[in-house]
Amino acid sequence: MAAFPLAHVIESQQFDRDLLDLVFQTADTLKADLSGPRRFSKALNGKIMASLFYEPSTRTRFSFESAMLRLGGTVITTENAREFSSAAKGESLADSTRIMNGYADVIVMRHNEAGSAARAAEISGIPVINAGDGAGQHPTQALLDMYTIADAFSGITGLKIAMVGDLRYGRTVRSLSYLLTKYEDTEIIFVSPPVCKMEGDIKAYLDKYNVPWHEETDLDSIVPEVDCIYMTRIQKERFHDPEDYRIAAGKYILTQERANRMKPEAIIMHPLPRVDEIPKSVDDNPRARYFEQAQNGLYIRMALLYLLLNKDDGGPVR
Structure with a gap:
């Protein structure tokens, strides 16, 4: 099997x-290893991950750092780079990226501006992982979401998925929409207030790949027919107009x-x-998978770190 192709x-x-199958297979192996022989506990021995977060984070930051540590690597980190790094002194993202290249083997970056991770990757000689860039994308969240769905249904074909809440600013639902185009007979229902509707670029992408979608405003009407309800928070910090936030807040509650x-x-x-x-x-509802979903972030991020930093091994770990 070919080596991991992404830089x-x-x-x-x-x-x-x-590539999704490769990541999921590797995550399965590393997940099993955590409760078994621990063959990979030193797989990244000597490697350093720079955790560069310009926005607050709990699950993403700690799961990445835990993933690196469980594979035997080490972590250098700052909790809020906008306030506690040289960014507060005016240092550019490009300069920070170049500096981190001299200190670490991989950069995990969360930033408040869409496109920031791509800009960093253009000048970085070490892997950059996008841990969320403003209202842009959150690809590792999408990967763990797909991993969770695949586990629940023993596959991802023929599913009807409702995305509910803040779809305009929600980078998680944007990223997940892209990945859902890789699977057959998937249908997406967007449920949101008018001020939070999914942006046209995602709809055009779904059309390009012939993924059926439609929009609803009534949550009750779609509850009995879908296989997955993906709820999202109305993100007050992303709204430019307080009145828009007031209209959207509390609109959809999955009782x-x-x-x-x-x-x-x-x-x-x-x-x-x-x-x-x-x-x-x-x-306690048997349908609730969001805590399991968060736990799956550890296994997916372990897999990505392993694959990015062990390119010579080729294929999933066995």
């Missing part, structure tokens, strides 16, 4: 079916009653953090 992980469009109207085998996902869109009472 950087910047956007979901980089992944085709073969226990609504969750119980879903198919028995259907699943509920959320990239987290949540506010009020999924009450805590739903956590």
